[in-house]
Amino acid sequence: MTTIVGTATATTTAVSGHDELVGRAAALHDELWEDAPTADRERRLTERSLKNVTDAGLFRLMTPRRFGGYEADMRTYLDVTAEVGRGCCATAWIVGVVNAGNFIVSLFPEQAQREVWADNADARTALVLGVPSPGVKPVTGGALISGEWPYTSGCLHAEWICLFIAAGARPEDRMPHLAVLRRDEVEIRDTWFFAGLRGTGSNTVVARDVFVPQRRIVPFPPFINGQGHLLSPTHRYRDSLMGLFSIGLLGPMLGGVRAAFEYVQQNAAKRPVAATTYANSAQSPTLQLDLADAAMRIDSARLHAGRLADTVDEFADAGENPDLLTRARARYESTVVTQRCREAMDLLLTAYGSSSLHEANPLQRIWRDINAASRHAGFGMGVPQQIYGRALVGMDPREISFLV
Numbered sequence: 001m002t003t004i005v006g007t008a009t010a011t012t013t014a015v016s017g018h019d020e021l022v023g024r025a026a027a028l029h030d031e032l033w034e035d036a037p038t039a040d041r042e043r044r045l046t047e048r049s050l051k052n053v054t055d056a057g058l059f060r061l062m063t064p065r066r067f068g069g070y071e072a073d074m075r076t077y078l079d080v081t082a083e084v085g086r087g088c089c090a091t092a093w094i095v096g097v098v099n100a101g102n103f104i105v106s107l108f109p110e111q112a113q114r115e116v117w118a119d120n121a122d123a124r125t126a127l128v129l130g131v132p133s134p135g136v137k138p139v140t141g142g143a144l145i146s147g148e149w150p151y152t153s154g155c156l157h158a159e160w161i162c163l164f165i166a167a168g169a170r171p172e173d174r175m176p177h178l179a180v181l182r183r184d185e186v187e188i189r190d191t192w193f194f195a196g197l198r199g200t201g202s203n204t205v206v207a208r209d210v211f212v213p214q215r216r217i218v219p220f221p222p223f224i225n226g227q228g229h230l231l232s233p234t235h236r237y238r239d240s241l242m243g244l245f246s247i248g249l250l251g252p253m254l255g256g257v258r259a260a261f262e263y264v265q266q267n268a269a270k271r272p273v274a275a276t277t278y279a280n281s282a283q284s285p286t287l288q289l290d291l292a293d294a295a296m297r298i299d300s301a302r303l304h305a306g307r308l309a310d311t312v313d314e315f316a317d318a319g320e321n322p323d324l325l326t327r328a329r330a331r332y333e334s335t336v337v338t339q340r341c342r343e344a345m346d347l348l349l350t351a352y353g354s355s356s357l358h359e360a361n362p363l364q365r366i367w368r369d370i371n372a373a374s375r376h377a378g379f380g381m382g383v384p385q386q387i388y389g390r391a392l393v394g395m396d397p398r399e400i401s402f403l404v
Contacts (some may be wrong), residue, residue, distance in 0.1 A: 013330070018072075020082055022076070023185075024057065025150065026082065026341070027052065028052050028056060028087060029083075029086060030087070030100045031049070032052070032084065034202060036088040036090070039088060041198050043198050043201050044199065045090065045201070055123050058095055059124050060102075060121060061077055061320070062102045062103035063117060064106050064113065065169045068121030069117075073262075073312070073316070074243075074308075074312040074313050075313060077099060077243065077247055077248060078306070079251070080250050081099075081247075081248055081250075081251025081252055082252070082256065083255060085253075086256070086259045089197065089199075089252045089256040089370065089373065090200045092252035094200055095143060096249055096251055097127055097153040097159075097248060098127070098154045098158060100150050101127035101154065101160070105125050105180060108215070112215045115167070115178070116159075123159045124154060124157060124159055124370065125154075126154030126155045126160070126161045126162065126183075127153070127154065128151060128161075128162070130152070131163055132176045132177070132220075133147030133148070134147075134174065135165075136177075138167075139220060142213040142214045143212055143214075144211055145210050146208050146210070147207055148189075148205070150321065151201075151204075153201075153267070154202075155188050155202070156201040156203065157201075158183055160180055160181070161179075161183055161205055162181075164176060164177075165177050172305070174315060175219065177218060177219050178217070178220055179212050179216060180212070181216070185207070186210065186279045187205070188207050189203055191203050191204040196366050197369050197372045197373055198208065198306050198368075198370035224403065224404070239271050243330045246330070246331070246334035247305070248309070249336050249376060250334060252296075253370050254305060254337070256366045256370050257299065257341045257344050260349075260363055260366045260367070261343055262365060263362060264348050264352050267352070268281045275302075288321050288358030290350065294347040294351070295349055297340045297341075297343050298341070298344045299345070301344070304337050306338075308400075311330065324391055325391045325392070327391075327404050328390070331387050331388065331404060332384040332385055332387065332388035334380040335380075337373065341374060345370045378403065387401055387404055
């Protein structure tokens, strides 16, 4: 391991590799598991979980090294969020989203990056992508931004918030942009009353004529078209944002379903099978078949997610942009991962029996989290399949979605 001195903070920071960062995440498992029910009940991460993840440096995965971050590769990003998800899906979701937000900030102008990280290497950026808000008034030196952004994961625990806006000198010239605002400039409206991922506290962000300097507003197309290097020439990553953003959302599901599998597997020898002569559930062929089927679906999900992460890394290392077919496959491949996780989770819930739905049973919480996570708009409504199908027959998938 090497060490560097953070230019802004003048503190020595370890530049850690894959195994160490994943090991740090694994070391948090027991306390994350203990706190997960509280986070679910209170609809926000516990202070202990937030502190543990921060102290482990897991919000620095995508932060530039010159500010004390790790500039981790996508395989590390995937494996860390999966390991955190084994303890708590909601915490892992926040780790995934915040690191994606920090990645985006790392492509902003240098002055904007210094605003975010100069005094705090652990600064967190919440991120929301949806319909761009048109509430943008150009003014000297920047813009006044107004609007509402629901489903902003990380907003309760971030110092900065990256929002999707429609900006341009004239209404007819408006195009999607990303704007970074300070958390204390916006209102957080308590709207996250959902069945799953309750602990993420993904509430609604409200801005009312917030002045944002031009250095904290950048066009969106370079991010989605794998042209981030045009914004930051020395940046390592060259990939469609959807590849990177999906990975941070897949890890929590992979970790959650793995935890559920281990829970069912470890308890099989302790549980009876009602109205049978089996000594325990482990002896039941039905449970064995369900476990085998669930294990294969989990393996399939992990293999697809791993290929996605490795593909992003390969293009980054080669300094090349992925072609449209690769990008379209990545969008649908992410959806396949979510489907396999959800299918495996359903099998495990059935295999364990009706008591899996008791409030005190962790399986019901994980089941709710995975069902909510797998239905994120980026994975649903048949759009990823349409995108990949169009690319396979030589049509441009961007004709139906700019998120490719």
